[in-house]
Amino acid sequence: MKTLIELVEAYLQGKPIGKILCPKCRKHGYLSVEPRGNHYYVYIKHKDFNKQYKCYLGAVAYDYVNRYNKLGLEDALTCERHINYAIESIRNIISVLKEKRDLRGFYYENINKQYIAQKLAELKQLVSELEQLLNQ
Numbered sequence: 001m002k003t004l005i006e007l008v009e010a011y012l013q014g015k016p017i018g019k020i021l022c023p024k025c026r027k028h029g030y031l032s033v034e035p036r037g038n039h040y041y042v043y044i045k046h047k048d049f050n051k052q053y054k055c056y057l058g059a060v061a062y063d064y065v066n067r068y069n070k071l072g073l074e075d076a077l078t079c080e081r082h083i084n085y086a087i088e089s090i091r092n093i094i095s096v097l098k099e100k101r102d103l104r105g106f107y108y109e110n111i112n113k114q115y116i117a118q119k120l121a122e123l124k125q126l127v128s129e130l131e132q133l134l135n136q
């Protein structure tokens, strides 16, 4: 199965894309990518009998996606992307704590280490729950 970013790229190149399964409503529909300014907005358009509607999947700063963004649409049709987002987010926090810059080079002056430590405790609980679920 193609990733959503691959489908968006194909769509923007004018390639035909058949119906795809909408990750929001679980019905088939047609991909639609609507540019406005520097952003692209991704929808799945549905037609149910006479009723038309579209599910909004998200805004994409498309020019950033291939350069840096592992938090964008990449693998957005798969569940596994969430663990990748979590890992990438943690790598960003480590980078900020080490160098005051995230992986994109964005500089951070004021870092609330106490807040991060509190959230880390929550994260450890979640990781433990995740491990238990994976070992069932």
Ligand SMILES: [Zn+2]
Pocket: 022, 023, 024, 025, 026, 027, 029, 044, 046, 054, 055
């Ligand atoms: Zn939908």
